[in-house]
Amino acid sequence: MIDRQTLDLSAVISARIAAELDVRPQQVVAAIALLDEGATVPFISRYRKEVTGGLDDSQLRTLEERLRYLRELEERRRAVIEEIAQQGKLDPALERQLRGAETKQRLEDLYLPFRKKRRTKAQIAREAGLEPLADALLNDPGLDPEEAAEPYVTASKALTNDDGESIALADVKAALDGAKQILMERFSENAELLARLRDRLWDEGELNARVVKGREQEGAKFSDYFEHTERLALVPSHRALAMFRGRNEGVLSLSLTLPDEAQAKVHPAEIEIARTVGIRDQGRKADRWLAEVVRWTWRVKLYTSLETELFSRLREQAELGAIGVFAANLKDLLLAAPAGARATLGLDPGLRTGVKAAVIDATGKLVDTATIYPHAPHNRWDESLATLARLCTQHGVELIAIGNGTASRETDRLAQALIRELPPVEGRPVGKVVVSEAGASVYSASEYAAREFPGLDVTLRGAVSIARRLQDPLAELVKIEPKSIGVGQYQHDVSQLQLARALDAVVEDCVNAVGVDLNTASPALLARVSGLNSTLAANIVAARDERGAFRSRRALLEVSRLGPKTFEQCAGFLRIMNGDDPLDASSVHPEAYPVVERIAARAGRDKGSLIGDSAFLKKLDPAEFVDQRFGVPTITDILKELDKPGRDPRPQFAVAEFKEGVEKLSDLSPDMVLEGVITNVTNFGAFVDIGVHQDGLVHISALSERFVKDPREVVKAGDIVKVKVLEVDVPRKRIALTMRLSERAERQPAQARGERRGDDRRRPGRDEPREGSAPMGALGAALLKAGATKRDR
Known part of the structure; x- marks a missing residue:
């Protein structure tokens, strides 16, 4: 039985989340109940709109995250209250404060004085009987400290803490030092003071990065931050993570300061401490001693801990930003346009090791492979063309997918020559597309690929993956760990647990938004369907292999370990083409089939005849078919x-056409207009593949003629765009681009302009991307130019 307190807490949590999402509390209560029952976000957002009042998948994901946080907060709150109560120190006022704490940080601040800790100097001083001395000097600054301390001096009392540090009360200085330790600890555990200092340091504080002496040359990639100061609260995620990486590698030192603190006679934080605890310098005998206590409280007790805490907060905030960038790019990539069921030749380019070729049929089945050596040092061009022509003719190839790694453009020329020799297929010329091969090598060496192609060479598996990701990017990319797909920003520097959770949610949402063919889907794809997991996916495939193709969704209930609850969650997202029931090929959930049957009965028609009859369906009023279970939205x-x-x-x-003759950076020139593909979108701009093995950067200021706050307002990963070259730095492999095609490139040398450089010009998303770049000023100080590493090879 649920107790009253639990119900009250649930109501509080629901109300808080509702306020944050700007929805009704009833909507949140309903969504939480469904989540607690095991329903997935895709299922709730699509098939329980009446229950939740139409909450979408984005709102539900946020609700899910906040629910997790707030429940953890309540669990911690209960533990803290119980602990303080056991100590006999829980008074009504403190309990009200603890129950009113809205964040984990506030709760821990209040708990700090009661937290079990190692034996401190302040505790030893209390044991020596010095707390009355500390209280006396704090409450009456008119007392002379030395005279007040004299009665507490006793040579016989010498105490030692756990570190072997002794506090001997053999003289006045020892007694006053003990009293100082007591007040320092008391002040540093004042929750209100901590909150004020924390807020001020976050709002006004400056993050200072400086190069560690002697590491200038070794840490050149962090040169943007050798002498860098920036408002802490305004540091973008990519710069924060770059500076933290520089510190971790021993190149940078980081510090937190308040503006103009170096010129102030008294540190602003010390003034705040004194004001909070009621200390004022009025020339009284103990005022100087109390000021020293305040100074030590800040410098010894609070500065380092608050700096560490706020740096952690900045890192956490930056990680969330980086994870958001990764998730948005991953979604765009997964939902990229599929070429469809067309026989495809996949080419994984290479020079010395050759080009790996794999042909897949319209269903994605591997039908043939070959390794050819058209490029240096082998130069077997004609032989390679003949081999590819044979493969294409024999298997009716309609598309050629070319990986974008090393030798991609050389292989693209080979494909062009091949297409000129091939006859059209069904009246259409064979097409070619350069495909991102990020993560293909990861897939090739994976356990999944080994099970899928046990007898196939690892290098040829990459060619298969390249071909399949052209046919259906979503179906192929789900086989790869999301982190390896290569569209992230500092993904190696963020919380791997949070990253995995966010990316898994994106994959789940994308898979269920598209739907899955039950009779052709791989186990990896099935495992991402609402309600299913890897075990159930394997059981479905085993049943399919044993009994043949599924003829109806209801047959899923015969699969081992797939019960009614799981069926409810997954059925609507699984499609059966040409099955026994035409509705099984749609996203209509089986539970709603009676609604369709009512519509058909009222029209005096077969339900199958309703499908695709737009003229008839548009005349229907949804309200006429509402019942107790299904409302107007459904x-x-x-x-x-x-x-x-x-x-x-x-x-x-659709495909981008790379310009003939533009294959390397030296082929680029200012004002050249090219077509390219958006490979990655960050908070500061978008990276574009223009076919020269290095992605160029379109800075956020160059994405549009109008002001752009978020690059995703304009572009997303996979978009085909026209760009103009503004500037190229061949030695450093940097390209500055613009989508404002009327803009003219600046012609003066980049080195002469000496603009500020920024690590945000790097290309995120590769295994170990480089930070920093040379100056490039085509857009003045605002333009941050592109940085790209070698492809994932």
Whole structure:
């Protein structure tokens, strides 16, 4: 039975989340109940709109995260209250403060004086009987400290702490030092003072980065931060993570200061401490001693701990920003346009080791492989063309997918020559597309690839993956750990647990938004379907292999360990083409089939005849078919699905055409207009693949003629865009681009302009991207130019 206190806490949590999401508390209560019952976010957002009042998947993901945090907060609150109560120190006022704490940080501040800690100098001083002395001097600064301390001096009392440090009360100085330790600890555990100092340091504080002496040359990639100062609260995530990486590598030292503190006679934090604890310098006998206590409180007790805490806060905030960038790019990549069911030749380029070729049929099945050596040092061009022509002709290849790694453009020329020799397929010329191969090597060496192709060479598995990710990016990329797909920003520097959780949520949302063909999906794809896991996915494939293709969704209930609850969660996202029930090919959930049958019965038609009949469906009023279970939102979704069953939310397939003769950085020149593909979007701009093995950067200020606050307002990963070259630094492999095609490139040498350099010009998302770059000023001081590393090879 749920107790009253638990119910009250649940109501408080629900109300707080509702306020944060700007929705009704009832919506949050309903969503929490569904989540607690095991429902997934995709299921709730699509099939329980009436219950939650139409909360979408983004709101539900935020709700899920906040619910986790607030429940952890309540669990910690209970533990803290119990601990303080056991100490016999829980008075009503303190309990009210503890129950009113809205963050974990506030709760820990209040708990700090009661936390069990190692034996401190202040505790030893209390044991020596010095607390009355400390209280006397604090309460009456008119007392002479030395005279007040004299009665406490006793040569016989010498105490030692756990570190072997002794506090002997053999003289006045020892007694006053003990009293000082007591007050320092008391002040440093004042929750209100900690909150004020923390807020001020966060709002006004400056993060200072300086190079460690002697590490200038070794740490050149962090040269942007050798002499860098920036408002702490305004540091962008990419710069924060760059500076923390520099510190971790021993190149940078970081410090936190308040503006103009060096010129102040008294540190602003010391003034805040004195004001909070009621200490004022009025020329009284103990005022100087009390000022010294305040100074030591700041310098010894508070500065380092607050600096560490606020740096942790900055890192946490930066990590969330970086994870958000990664998640947004991953979503765009997963939902990229599929080429569809077309026989495809995948080419994994290489020079000395050759080009790996793999042909897959329209269903994605591997049908043939080869290794060719068209490039230096082998130069077997004609032989390679003949081999590829044979593969294409024999298997009716319609598309050629070329990996974008080493020798990509050389292999692209080979494909062009091949296409000129091939006859059209079904009246269309064979097409070619350069495909990102990020993560292909990870897939090739994975346990999953070994199970999928046990007898196939590892290098050829990469060619298969390249071909398949052109056919269906989502179905192929789910086989790769999201972190290895290569669209992140400092993904190695963030919390791996939070990153994995966020990316898994993105993959789950994308897979369920598109839907999955039950009879062709791989175990990796099935495992991402709402309600399923790797074990159930394997059981579905085993049942499919043993009994043949599924003819109906209901047959899923015969799969081992797949019960009614799981069926409810997954069925609507699984499609069966040409099955026994035409509705099984749609996103209409089986629980709603009776609604469709009612619509058909009222029209005097077969339910199958409703599918695709737009003219008829648009005349229907959803409100006429509402019942106790299904409301207008669900009926509206059903009618839309019947109109276009199994509709794919992904865009139409299109390809970028790289410019002939532009294959390396030295081929680029200012004002050249090129077509390219957005590979990565960050908070400061977008990286574009223009076919020269280095991605160029379009800074946020060059994305549009209008002001752009967020680059994702303008572009997303996978978009095909026109860009103009502003500047190229061949030695440092840096390219500055603009999407404002009317803009003219600046011609003076970059080194002569000496703009500030920024680590945000690096290209995130590779295994070990480089920080920093040379000056480039095509857009003045604001333009941060591109930095790209070698492809994932």
